[in-house]
Structures are given as C-alpha cells and as structure tokens.
Amino acid sequence: MIFEAIKSRSVSELVAQRLIDMIRKGQLVAGQQLPPERELAVLFDVGRPAVREAIRGLSLLGLVKIQQGEGNFISSLNVEDLMEPLSLLIDLHVDQINELFAARKIIEGGITRLACERLTDAEIERLRLNIDEARAALERNDHDGIRRLDIELHETIINACGNVYLQKVAQGIRLLSRKSRTITTVIPSILQSTFDDHEHIVQALAERNPAKAAEAMYRHLDHVQQHYNNYQQAGAAAPEHTNQQESV
Structure with a gap:
C-alpha cells in the first residue's frame, strides 16, 4: 500500500x-448578496486577499x-454541477495537468x-503594453505583478472571443x-520565453491573422507545458514565492 503526503489547501481555497x-446547505441562496470583503475576512478570520481570491x-x-x-451575489447556477472542478484544485498530479494543457491548447487556440x-485596436495596444509592463515587473522582481499581467493578457483574449460558453x-x-502557473510565473528563464511567446501572439493578432494567432497560442501553451514537465522531472518543489494574492 502506498501512502502519499497530505497536501494542505491555500487559505483562499x-x-x-x-x-x-x-450554498449547498441553503445558508446562501441564489440572488443573495454576500457581505463585503472586509466583513467576510473578519467572519472567516482570514486576510482580505484570501477572500478576494476566493470570490474571484x-x-x-x-x-x-x-x-x-453593487457587490457580490450568489448566482442561480446549480452548485452540484460545478463542485468537481473546484475540488480538483486541491491536488492535481502531473498527468492530470498535462490533460489540462491539452484542453487549453484546443480551447484557447480556438478562442x-x-x-x-x-x-479592437485599443485592446491590441493594451496587450502590447501588457508585455512591456511584465518585462519591467521581472526586472524589479515583482512576481505578483507578473502573474496579474499574465492573467490580464489571457483574459483579454478570452473575453474578446464573443462566445460566453x-x-x-x-x-x-x-x-x-x-x-x-505557480512555477512558470516565477522562474526568470521561463518568463523570458513566455514574454517572447506573448509577443508572437499579439503580433499575429495585430496582423489580423487568425491561423497564425491560434498557432502562436498553441506553441505558447506547449512551451509552458514543457517547462512545467522539465521542472517536475528535475524533482524540484514548487517555488515558495507565492502569497495570498496568487493568481487563479
């Protein structure tokens, strides 16, 4: 019998x-407004960043x-349908993460x-500035800023696809x-590769070349997957440079 170490959850999780x-117990119902972040932090005895990350x-x-x-409200979706994805956040093994990468390549490539x-031209210009800001953040060792900018770049593209599903x-x-991302947004050599990939994606978007843009996104995610697997094969532990504001 093989016993594996129990991994703790983050505060936000x-x-x-x-x-x-x-929600499942009916203590929070659809349409109900959540207390403000400050109040939730007091009620749960945690920091506001953890509450903010959980809500996000x-x-x-x-x-x-x-x-x-206006505030944060409980949606009308059935929580039972959404429980499994959140539970997977606790511990994803390498093979599961590789399956996620395969899904991301298909989905984000199409998106x-x-x-x-x-x-819009303004959004593309913002993506260019995003990359410049990320490089500057690396120079000052601002890894929280790098994670935030990485999320912004991908979410800008995702939100522009026009398909809610x-x-x-x-x-x-x-x-x-x-x-x-805990690993790939911390190691400098990986970040330089990521920034180069982002530039190729944005350049293809600026050229209005859908096939080239999709291929650039696919290659980027493939590079990130390779970096992650190489890091894991080296037997290294996840970097400690994380805090409650870690991206999701």
Whole structure:
C-alpha cells in the first residue's frame, strides 16, 4: 500500500470551499448578496486577499456574480454541477495537468482565432503594453505583478472571443491550471520565453491573422507545458514565492 503526503489547501481555497458548503446547505441562496470583503475576512478570520481570491475563483466558476459598484451575489447556477472542478484544485498530479494543457491548447487556440477578428485596436495596444509592463515587473522582481499581467493578457483574449460558453470553459480550465502557473510565473528563464511567446501572439493578432494567432497560442501553451514537465522531472518543489494574492 502506498501512502502519499497530505497536501494542505491555500487559505483562499478554504474560504471558497466554506462558501460552497453554505450554498449547498441553503445558508446562501441564489440572488443573495454576500457581505463585503472586509466583513467576510473578519467572519472567516482570514486576510482580505484570501477572500478576494476566493470570490474571484467562484466567479470564474459561475457561482458568484460580481457586480461593480453593487457587490457580490450568489448566482442561480446549480452548485452540484460545478463542485468537481473546484475540488480538483486541491491536488492535481502531473498527468492530470498535462490533460489540462491539452484542453487549453484546443480551447484557447480556438478562442484566439475568434478573438483575432474581434479585438479592437485599443485592446491590441493594451496587450502590447501588457508585455512591456511584465518585462519591467521581472526586472524589479515583482512576481505578483507578473502573474496579474499574465492573467490580464489571457483574459483579454478570452473575453474578446464573443462566445460566453467558450469563455466559461476557458476560465474554468485556467482556474485549474494554477499549480503550473505557480512555477512558470516565477522562474526568470521561463518568463523570458513566455514574454517572447506573448509577443508572437499579439503580433499575429495585430496582423489580423487568425491561423497564425491560434498557432502562436498553441506553441505558447506547449512551451509552458514543457517547462512545467522539465521542472517536475528535475524533482524540484514548487517555488515558495507565492502569497495570498496568487493568481487563479
């Protein structure tokens, strides 16, 4: 019999699970407004960043609706249909992460093809600035900023595809890919490769070349997968340079 070490959850995952449990028990119902982040942090005895991250994750899964200026509300989706993806966040093995990468290549490659025809010139310019800001963040060792900018770039492309179902699937897969980003948004040599890949993606988008853009996204995700697998095969532990504001 093989026993494996028990891996602890992050604080944000514990908060998310607590909120899901409350939804399942009927303590939180569809349409109900959640208490403000500050109040939830006090109630759960955690930091506000953990609460913010948990709410954002539940929003990506469709469990919580974030309405700017109004607050956060429980959505009307059936939580039972969405439990499995969130539970997988606890521990994804290498083979499972490779399956996620395979799914991301198909989904985000297709999304990038669609987004190529829908992104505005202003959005493409913002993507160019995003890459410059990410390189600057690396120079000052700002890994939180790098993760934030990585999320922004991919989500800008995802949101521009114009298909809400593809958006939900892509966001759910990216949520589950957090374990790989813990590594691939910290190591400088990997980041330089990522920035180069991002530039190729954005250049193809600027050229309005859907096939080229989709291929650039596919190659980028393939590179990230290779970096992650190489890191795991080397027997290295996940970098410690993470905090409660870690991206999902």
